[in-house]
Amino acid sequence: MSGFDQTLLDDADETVRVQLTVNGRRVACEVAPRETLVDCLRNELELTGTHAGCEMGACGACLVQLDGRAVHSCLMFAVQADGATINTIEGLSETGVIADLQAEFHRRNALQCGFCTPGMLVNAHELLSQVAQPSREEIRDALSGNYCRCTGYEAIVDAIEAVAQARDQGGGTK
Amino acid sequence: MKARAFSYFRAATIDQALDAHARAGDDARFIAGGQSLVPALSLRLQAPRLLIDITHIDELRGVRRDGGYLRIGALTRHCEMLSEPLIAEFAPLLHAAAPFVAHPAIRNRGTFGGSVALADPASEFPAMTLALDAEIEIAGPSGSCRVKADDFFLDLFETALQPGELITAVYVPLFKADQRFAFDELARRRGDYALVGCGMLATFTGERVDDIRISFFSVGNTPTRVKGAEATLIGSSLEAERIAAAQAALEGDLAPPDSDEVPPAMRLHLARVLLGRMLGRLGEGA
Numbered sequence: 001m002s003g004f005d006q007t008l009l010d011d012a013d014e015t016v017r018v019q020l021t022v023n024g025r026r027v028a029c030e031v032a033p034r035e036t037l038v039d040c041l042r043n044e045l046e047l048t049g050t051h052a053g054c055e056m057g058a059c060g061a062c063l064v065q066l067d068g069r070a071v072h073s074c075l076m077f078a079v080q081a082d083g084a085t086i087n088t089i090e091g092l093s094e095t096g097v098i099a100d101l102q103a104e105f106h107r108r109n110a111l112q113c114g115f116c117t118p119g120m121l122v123n124a125h126e127l128l129s130q131v132a133q134p135s136r137e138e139i140r141d142a143l144s145g146n147y148c149r150c151t152g153y154e155a156i157v158d159a160i161e162a163v164a165q166a167r168d169q170g171g172g173t174k
Numbered sequence: 175m176k177a178r179a180f181s182y183f184r185a186a187t188i189d190q191a192l193d194a195h196a197r198a199g200d201d202a203r204f205i206a207g208g209q210s211l212v213p214a215l216s217l218r219l220q221a222p223r224l225l226i227d228i229t230h231i232d233e234l235r236g237v238r239r240d241g242g243y244l245r246i247g248a249l250t251r252h253c254e255m256l257s258e259p260l261i262a263e264f265a266p267l268l269h270a271a272a273p274f275v276a277h278p279a280i281r282n283r284g285t286f287g288g289s290v291a292l293a294d295p296a297s298e299f300p301a302m303t304l305a306l307d308a309e310i311e312i313a314g315p316s317g318s319c320r321v322k323a324d325d326f327f328l329d330l331f332e333t334a335l336q337p338g339e340l341i342t343a344v345y346v347p348l349f350k351a352d353q354r355f356a357f358d359e360l361a362r363r364r365g366d367y368a369l370v371g372c373g374m375l376a377t378f379t380g381e382r383v384d385d386i387r388i389s390f391f392s393v394g395n396t397p398t399r400v401k402g403a404e405a406t407l408i409g410s411s412l413e414a415e416r417i418a419a420a421q422a423a424l425e426g427d428l429a430p431p432d433s434d435e436v437p438p439a440m441r442l443h444l445a446r447v448l449l450g451r452m453l454g455r456l457g458e459g460a
Contacts, residue, residue, distance in 0.1 A: 004183055004194040009223055013179035033182035033225065036212075055175045056213040057280060069253070069282040075212045076283070079182045080205070080227055126278065144365040145277025 018082045022047070023091025031078040038062045040078035041088060049089035049118050053147070060146030061115060063122040064088050070126040089118035098125050100163050110159040112150035120146050124160045133164055177215035184227040188313050188342065191228050195338040196315055198224040204340055205229075206249055209276070209284040210292050234287065234342055237261060243309075243345040248287025252299075253278070255286070265346045267306060267373055270357040271298040277365045287341040290326075293333045293396065296367040298359070300327060301397035305355075305373040305389035308346045314339035327396040353377050354459065356452040359392075360444050368392045369436055370444040376456055381411040388449070393430045393441055400427035403449065412457035420453065421446040 015030040022045060029044040036055070041047045041064070053061035055074045062074040065087040092098045098121050104110070111117040120143065127134055127142040134142065139157050148156065185191035195202045202224035205211055214220045228234060234249040237260050244264040255261050255272035262269045268286075275281055275289075275298050289299040290310060303310065303323040310321050315338060326334045335341065349355070359371030370393055376386040386407050390398045402423035410416035430441035 003186060003190045004197060006197060008181045008183060009198060012181045012223060014181075016182065032179065034177040034179055034215075036216075055216060057209060060277070060279065063279055070279045071283050072209075072279050074216075075209055075280075077177075077182070077208075077212070077225075079184075080208070080229070082184075123279065141273075141364055142278055144363065145279055 016079055018078050020081060020083075021085040023087055023094065029078070033077060033079050035078050036074050037064070037066075037076050037078045037081050037086075038073035040081075041073060041086075044078075047088045047090050049093075051115055051118060053115070053119075058145070058147070059116070060119040060123060063119040063146075065092070065122060065126075070122050089121060092122065092125060100166065101125065101128075101159070104159040104163050104166075105156070108155045108159045108162070110152055110155040112148075112152050116146060116148045116150075120148070120156055124156075124163075127160070128164055128167065133168055134160075136161060175216050177212075178218055178221040180215075180222055181224045182227065183224060184230055186230060188231055188233055188340065191226050191231065191340060192313065192315055192338065194224065194226050198222075200337045202226055202338075206234075206288045207251065207284040208288075209280050210288070210294070228340065239264070239348070240345065242348055244348055246286055246344045246346060248285060248291075248341045248343055250286045252276070252281035252284045252286065252289070256281075264348045265306065266349055267302055267355040267357055267375055268299070268346070270355065271302050271373060274298050274357070274359055274361075274365075274368070274371070286344060290344060291333065291335060291341045293327050293331055295330065295394060295396055296371075296392040297397075298357075298368075298371060298373070298391060301371065301389045301391035302357075302373045303344060303346075304397050304399050305375050305387045306346050307375075307387060308344050310334075310341055311343040311345060312339050313342045318342070320345065324399070330395040350377070352379070354456050356456050358448055358452055360448055370441055370448055372445070372448050372452060374452060374456065376407075381457075383407050383410050383412065390428060390445060393428050393445060395431070398428060400424055400449075402427045407453070412453055417450055417453045417457075421450055424449060 013032050019028045031040050038052045041050050051061035053059035057072045057075045063070050064073045139160050183194050203222040204226050234247050236247045237258050252275045255268050293300050308323045310326050321334050355375045357373045359368035361368045371391045374388040377384045386404050388400050403420040406419040406423050430438040
């Protein structure tokens with residue numbers, strides 16, 4: 001009745017089957033319990049838009065949407081996400097929900113090497129879904145967990161601010 | 175940067191989680207938000223045989239009034255401290271502290287119970303349970319109990335929690351009309367650990383302070399109440415000289431650790447500056 005099978009203790013690193021809805025598709029993969037979600041997305045599902053940077057929650061390159069909220073995919077194991085709905089940068093791109101953000105990042109050169117960009121976009125998307133017209137200070141605060149080693153922050157803040165204004169005036173995508 | 179191999183068990187009830195922990199011979203860790211535990215596992219600072227996922231235990235969820243308390247389920251996420259109306263109304267100090275906890279994506283996963291259980295001396299929420307005179311509800315193999323925050327934090331990352339025990343909820347006395355609160359911290363960069371941080375809750379009669387609880391974090395091995403400073407303020411109307419006396423009392427209340435980066439004298443100075451600012455705001459009705 002405990003629900004706990006003692007033999008589990010002898011099966012560390014045995015793969016388990018995990019079911020996810022990723023970018024609108026139901027998928028299943030076999031993962032070891034210690035495999036992080038970012039590794040699962042990149043290695044098992046070949047969704048390499050999610051980047052593994054610091055792998056300790058500091059840089060923000062691995063952000064994905066989990067059940068509608070931005071989370072670090074390096075700070076959870078894939079088994080924890082069993083049954084969850086995940087949108088990666090690929091899914092957000094395909095559906096067009098961040099097309100205006102992507103265009104504005106491009107227009108303002110808010111990406112240089114691009115390594116941090118997927119996480120920046122996931123975070124910007126979350127911010128604008130919660131605060132329609134964030135101040136520059138609020139944008140900076142929201143981005144405080146995203147590192148850009150090319151130091152493109154000013155252009156990134158510009159791009160997010162411009163999209164917020166355009167959306168407010170009825171332009172851009174929702 | 176990869177965790178050592180472990181087995182994973184998703185518990186559906188508190189009893190299941192406790193039972194699994196016991197069967198693993200205590201070589202197990204509970205995981206909820208995991209925002210501190212996963213890095214610790216990745217760095218192999220910890221390497222348990224078994225990880226027990228408690229995130230799907232309904233009994234650990236929810237925020238509700240319970241007598242004179244707000245019962246905050248252990249799985250309440252940091253972001254819910256900002257969005258939950260009951261928190262804003264009845265535990266506004268937690269609402270005020272939440273934006274200072276890490277970054278938005280961390281707040282989306284990290285849990286209140288997890289933060290209190292970890293008892294990081296630089297974290298906001300453990301210190302706020304002290305300021306709020308909260309009680310921590312613990313479930314263990316021998317049953318359930320409630321421990322006052324004053325008795326919970328013992329030493330660096332050491333609490334009254336025994337191996338195999340679990341925080342199920344935190345009880346916070348309901349915020350009252352004659353109370354005021356303040357929260358602030360000094361950090362080099364937003365979202366970084368504070369150099370010094372502080373939260374306070376005071377009960378007033380008119381402009382006179384009847385009771386005040388002041389809790390600092392990032393100044394010692396545990397979150398720290400400053401009882402000397404509190405005592406100097408009781409009965410005052412937060413006049414300048416009484417605030418100065420409270421600032422002076424910090425010398426006896428706080429013993430900042432030595433570090434190359436921030437010498438103890440500097441941390442003590444910053445604590446005094448912060449206390450002065452916050453008491454000033456409290457006097458203005460903050």
